[in-house]
Amino acid sequence: MPWPVRWSSWLFCAVVALAPLPLGSVGGAASAIWSILLGIALLGVLPMRLRGSQLAILAVAALLTALAVLVLHEQSALRPWFGVAPNALWAEAGKLLPAELPPAVTIARNQPFYSAGVGIVCLLSFAVGVVLGANRTSARGLLRAVAVSGLAYAILGIITFAIDPTRIFLLHDKQAHLEWLTSPFVNRNTAAIYYGCCALIWLLFGCESVERHWPSHRISLHRLLARIDMPARRRLAGHALGWLACLLAMFLTGSRGGVGISLLAAVVAGAIFFRRRMPRRYGLITALCIGGLVALALLQLLGGGVGARFSTIGLSDEGRFSTYRATLRMIWDHPWLGDGLGSFEWVYPAYRTDDISLRGIWNRAHNSWLELASDGGMLMVGVVVIALLAAFAVLAYGVRTRRRDVIVPLAALCASAAGALHSMIDFSLQITGYAVVIAAMLGAGLSQSFRSGGGAGTGRDAGVTIGTAG
Template sequence: MSGLVAMAVFVLAPFPLGSADFVWIWIWIVLLALSLVTTDLEAIGREDFRLLLPLFVAMALVGATVALQTWPDPLVGRTNPVWKLPHDLLGADVPARISMTAAGPWLAFGSPLLMSLAFARAVLLAAEAAAAQRLLRTLAWAGFLYASYGILAQLADPSTLLFRQKEAYLGFATGTFVNRNTAATFWGSCALLFLVPLLRSLHRVDQRAGPPSDRPLALLWHYLATPAALAFGFTVCTLATAMTGSRAGLLLSIAAFLLAGTLYLWPLELGAFRRWALLAGAAVASILLLQMIGGAVAGRILTYGLIDDQRLTAYRASIAIIRDHPMFGVGLGNFEAAFAAYRPAGLGSLGIWDRAHSTPLQLAVEIGLPAAIPIVAIVLWYVYHLFRGSLRRRRDRYIPIIGASVAALGLLHSSMDFSLQIAGYGVFFAAIAGAGLAQSFPSSLRKNGGGVVVTEL
């Protein structure tokens, strides 16, 4: 039951408009917390808890920073000048804080807490390879359904978003998300959930087994794992990604496809010529893919280029905020409040800049460099283990490959946008990355506590 609750959260989080509202974030937090406290620890070893230790450190660091930011008249740190205004204008004696708002950081703390719970639950849920396979397979076909809905909704009624009036991106598919860039990254991640098993299925053509039993569910999962079904799922998710018109979303997704293929092929004994020929063929296929289904994206690249000048201007303003508040930031969740005073004239009067369009940059703005730098280092440490497992494992190696390629896609896109700050994608992303990380280490490491052992494919 505990695993089913977690699975339901992973699958349903993208549905209610990306779970961007606080109410959905806290609903998912409660459900994941209940799932965690009722976890069956029998299949979980010490290595799994060691994997989660840096995550606990990161969350403790964020929590301590938020507590300091909201503490009235703190003993350390420079309080924000905004707290002088009540005294200067009204003569009111209001305690000063580092944060620009008193309660905002604790409300904003829900988003990183939710992602951390999703990541931790996925790691524990995917401790066994069979469970990891079920999780990724379920997420793949859930993503297929979201992609199918996004395509059909755009073709049938492009002016609505989940039966509501669509206010933006009328000419592009967004599915259940408000923002097309987040939708593109989400569907690109779903496409990877099909692509890597497809590569494995084609490579292991002589090792395919029949259905494990005649039960309807077993037969269904067997046929959904065939190359034809996987290719169909990949095609639908990739088409949905292209229909968003997101430049970074589609280009980074194609780059992630190439990365996944490279990670899968590189350790195989193919010979140098064959390996490079396959990679070159994949690159050509990617270019053809962009030409065939990325017409809207190619048109936007020709019109606007690859670099958004407005974002570069906003990045410079964000760096200016960091210079003025380097130690403890302006308060978690307070980017929009702080940015108004630094907004350059070059941005004009249009557009709402409630996010920095770069998650690492916004993190530094809101919690300061001393907290942001270790958190980024912890994320990179996890990414390193995903790539290491992708190249060194053999049994079920495709699972860490999925985790590594999705991690690369999500993190790179969030470095120039805010897709991971949308809870619906953040939870989905954390579940995939957590499952990949759980299977980045051989089973022998959990059982024996020894070093890394390369096992059978």
């Protein structure tokens, strides 16, 4: 592997590992720093050769980027290319104010450009993940970087939470969720789904260790343990400790949605991984049932706070459903280009109903997909959802066809699906520190869904070198 590629791989893993640390990297400064570092990492992978599958993935990403740039232009331009009518609020404000207000599609001028930071960071993380992910060593190194950093945050978060639960890592005062673990994020729901993602990776590492020593004859616990030597037992114990630490941190967040979806993803991942070891007819169903029982046992043993919140609050709260209905009205009023990316906080008060508590400010829809539709329009959210479903199909193909390193596409499939599902009830994918991790895993998983190359730039795989097309 050429030294620029090696350094880029380390830089990429460092960014993915450190992005959650500064309170989820929420804010323009953190996004700018990660964008610069990821841009440097992308420049460093220029010597690598791209296969046709990688070029196709990057081409789809380029088309999505072009669509986003087009929407940004149409929302903010004084003269939109497609002649879209400006928001009526500009005309109403012009009647009340003596100054002339140039109309625009968005009600918050230039806000779509200011809100593009998360998208830029995720695009760069995804692109570097696609390029580096074709190398199995780099792809597995990415998974280990996510798992180890998540374990470090979990241990540090648990210790500091026991000392002072009202502060994040003893450095930053909490404004909410004082009785729950949120470190390194501000929101406990994002922390829960992040720790669930890290626990999922540790679980798959452990499953892989067990699989390597699985008896070729009839399975029994005694025969399996006899085949696992002492070094393998130490590795398996390390994976188990990492899994349990991340699980404990996840349960301490008290997030119902984050915990439930993470446990579901873990059960599905474990069942899929061992599907070939189960009886053909009812093997997958049996594995899912066993995994479900284990998840329920863990919820009872470690998730007392989560269970109590399920008992007292239930599965949902009325405030979110009222906000969803208000967001649907926002989409209905401006279906094609929305009200402007990042403008939900300014548009929502006009649609807020009386059955929503007046306490607090709803600056998020608590459903990233509805918010994307209200801010960016139905066209954008439709294309993004179709592309994401296609990515899931490619990852499922990789899980079904790969024999070696199947944990890379499997971890990407389950973690990204869990993130997408969780974003239907919260806004985890809008938090840069978590979204960068999912984008990197998704890119590497898509690359590993096809035939892996033995190395970088070795000439053994058909492809083209980045930046040398001709």
